[in-house]
Amino acid sequence: MSTPEVIVHPTAELLAQAAAARLVTRLVDVQAARGSASVVLTGGGVGTATLAALAALPARDAIDWARLSVWWGDERFLPSGHPDRNETGARAALLDQVPVSATSVHAMPPSDGVDGDQPEVAAERYAAELAAASRSEDHGPVPTFDVLMLGVGPDGHIASLFPEQPALYEEERSVVAVRGAPKPPPTRISLTFAAINAAREVWFLAGGAEKASAVRMALSGAGPTQIPAAGAHGRQRTLWLLDRAAAKELPPGLQRIASP
């Protein structure tokens, strides 16, 4: 389990820009070393802003899009194309602007797909898709994602893993249905900690003062039931990419300013 590293950016805009640049560099390095790469996207404002920033970077096409697999950490269980789906936001912000292979974009099932409005069945389908993509050298029934991005809620939730909810205790399945989520919409699909923590690198993206207490608690020993972000970590690297507002409750020793 990797020790969390904190990098603080002056503003939320610079956080998204820097995260985008970091993602380009990381994926280019991974593809140079291993030929292909995989990334897990997150919904939420900072996650989507990061994708939009990436789309605007001239360096974006240093990524070999044909050799990139795209997954999601969670999804709102809504009809295909619904504006509130994380997939819809990601396609508009980035995926529809780059030559990523359609078969390598693994969206979580919509509520009007083959599984109908059964999020449990849809979660099983996505778990099977992950298992089919995992290889013998991977850690469990999911690919070893190169970068897994997570937004952080004010309550410390990540993906659709919310405090005190049953999904936090899932130890077998890689994907679960979430009902009654406190953040609308209430019905979602989410990777579990087992899937999240299989990733080589986990990057938290958090901006805004409303995240400051969750960030402090996650980095100060809170348990994952109260602060789910405390339960996520990369096998090789765990990065907390923050703006100053989200970092303001951290002790000075925990902050490393990315730029003056």
Ligand SMILES: O=C(O)[C@H](O)[C@@H](O)[C@H](O)[C@H](O)COP(=O)(O)O
């Ligand atoms: O589907 C979702 O809602 C997201 O995956 C969720 O986990 C999000 O990342 C956080 O709520 C942070 O969202 P903001 O960055 O908008 O605060």
